[in-house]
Amino acid sequence: MPETATLTLPDGRVLELPVVVGTENEHAIDISRLRAESGYVTIDDGYMNTGSCKSEITFIDGEKGILRYRGYPVEDLAKNCSFVETSQLLIWGELPSPEERRHFSHLLTENSALPEDFRRHFAGFPVHAHPMSIMSAMINALQSYDLPGLIIDDEEEFERVSAALMSKVRTIAAAAYKSSVGEPIMYPRYDLRYVENFLHMMFSRPYRDYVPSAEATSALNLFFLLHADHEQNCSTSTVRMVASGQANLYASAAAGVCALWGRLHGGANQAVMEMLTYIRASGMSVKEYVAKVKDRSDGIRLMGFGHRVYRAFDPRAVLLKDACDKLLNAMQIDDPRLDIARQLEEAALNDDYFISRKLYPNVDFYSGIILTALGIPVEMFTVLFAIGRMPGWIAHWKEIYDAPQTKIYRPRQVYTGPVKREWLNRFQREKGMTDSRGFKVPEELRTTQAPQSQSLPS
Ligand SMILES: CC(C)(COP(=O)(O)OP(=O)(O)OC[C@H]1O[C@@H](n2cnc3c(N)ncnc32)[C@H](O)[C@@H]1OP(=O)(O)O)[C@@H](O)C(=O)NCCC(=O)NCCS
CATH class of the missing domain: 2.20.28 (Rubrerythrin, domain 2)
Known part of the structure; x- marks a missing residue:
């Protein structure tokens, strides 16, 4: 029963x-x-x-x-899989066979370059344009360069468009960065894997190749993998909402980027770095800052701590902490903010205020530090989050596409505005008249002059 x-x-x-x-x-x-x-x-x-x-x-x-992604704990995926394999798992539901892996890698490589005349769009943005604005606009613009991809009618075409999106979003992100710093946009390379290729396009120059360390590649691979999906969050729900109206994959993904942009969603790791920069600039000790957070009179919070869903340690944070330690040790970076981060973490993990409220470092605390150590500027943090989240958005788009019985997402509401009002003409409103239920025309809508004619243009 x-x-x-x-x-x-x-x-x-x-x-x-x-x-x-x-x-x-x-x-x-x-x-x-x-x-x-x-x-x-x-x-x-x-x-x-x-x-x-x-x-x-x-x-x-x-x-x-x-x-867990498709039943696999993220810990196992992080230990054994690349971001690209994890993406295939998310999108198609199973880990790829060697042949499927090779085929998808080939598609990613073949689709990594932007059409030559597409590249000129970057010049249309002012120098200090935010890379998230460039990225969302460019994903939308991509549709015009892939007209066949707007109507997906078989699995093969879906795979090609998925690879194009995942691959080109990385090229667009690096190009957005290069445009924002006034450097030449780099072409992708056919001999590099997904993460190395991205770092190459970010940091190589036409006259000097950037070769990332194994630790840098591995940390960024993990960052992407751990951001690949997080069920019905704000941006993923947005993608599903747009997809439910049968919008194409490019349009749905561009909407996801816009939703991710907000500080309450993808922008939190930026807030962590801003907090560390503030502590450093103010000359305050970590102990003093923690005392200020606990005092609560200033309403400040320890950014990168606490989570709405995770009341235990965020499993992604555990993995990123480990990667963060390895990266910082390997790179020997001299950034005082990273030192402040370590002190903050230690202070909070041993303080009863945080322990009793189950406030642990979240994914944004360590990811901000990792990205800074990799030389990624703060404005690019959310862009990198979007690259990582792309396979999740594609998987959710596919889930809707594969279920033709999906209804268009159209919630109801409880209306709380005015009930039906009597129409007053302009003269009556300017005289401050009220309707029969007493609704008065607001002061700012009234003028002192009588109308010259009832037929004035509105
Ligand atoms: C993520 C967050 C919004 C979750 O909020 P929430 O689930 O609504 O938790 P609450 O606001 O109910 O907080 C519970 C208690 O912990 C305190 N608290 C929560 N996060 C805190 C933080 N980061 N620093 C200090 N105190 C915090 C609250 O003041 C509250 O204390 P009280 O019970 O004595 O009033 C919140 O922890 C936060 O603002 N964190 C910092 C921002 C951040 O890192 N965001 C990224 C999330 S991935």
Whole structure:
């Protein structure tokens, strides 16, 4: 007998609502027939209690600190897989065979360059344009260069467009950076793997090749892999929303980039570096800063600490911490902010304020430090997050595309604006007249002069 939940409405009617159980034993009340059967809708600001879909891609248990892609713990993937293999797992549901891996790598390489006349669009942005604005615009612009890719009608075409997006987004990101610092845009190389190729396009110059260390490549590979998906977050839900209207993959991914841009979402690792820069510039000791956070009178928080979902250690943070330590030791970087970060981490992990509230360093704390150590400027942090998240967005787009029964995402609302109003003509409104229910025309809409004619242009 399937489980049900019982809902009693204010008028005494009783509804039996089916209960849906996920493979990890998550329970949800299915309200899809609620409005039809009762006239009621539900309301849930911020969707804190709303499952917007069923999905087979990523599982998170925030209480236990669990993150799995297609059933595999991220710890195992981080230890054994590259970002590209993990992307194939996310998009197609299984780890690739050697042949599938070779084929997809080949597609990534073949699709890495931007069309020659596309490159001139970068010159259309002012020098200090934010790279996220360039990136979102350029992904959208890519559609015009791939007209066949706008209508995907078989698996082969989907694979090609997925590879084009994943590969070109990396080329666009590096080109956006080069444009913003006034350096020549570098071509991708056919002999480099995904992460090395990106670092090459970021830091090589026409007259000098940049050769990344193994530690740098490995840290960035891990960064991308750990950002590859995080179930129904703000940007992924945006991608699904746009995809549900049957928008193409480029348009849906560009919308994801825009959603990711916000400080409450992809912008938090930037806030970590800003905090470290502030502590350094103010001359304050770490102890003093932690005391200020705990005092709370200034309302400041320790950026990069705490998480809405993870109440235990964020599993991504554990892995990034380890990579961060290795990278900093290998690179011997002389940046006082990195030293401040280490002191902050130690102070907070041993302080009862943070321990009692289960406030652990989150993924953004270590990723900001890693990216800084790699020489990535702060404005590029969210762009790199977008490169990492691209396979997740593609996987979610595919999940919608593969299910033709998916309805367009179209939530309801509870309207709280004015009820129906009586129409007053312009003269009546300028005289400050009220309608029969007493709505008064606001002061700023009134003029002292009487209208010269009723037929003035509006
Ligand atoms: C991520 C975050 C928004 C989660 O917030 P949340 O789930 O709403 O947690 P709450 O705001 O309810 O915080 C619970 C308690 O911990 C405190 N707290 C939470 N994060 C804190 C932080 N980073 N520094 C200091 N105190 C913090 C709150 O003041 C609150 O204390 P109280 O119970 O005594 O009032 C929050 O931890 C935060 O602002 N972190 C810093 C920003 C950041 O790193 N964001 C990236 C997240 S990936």
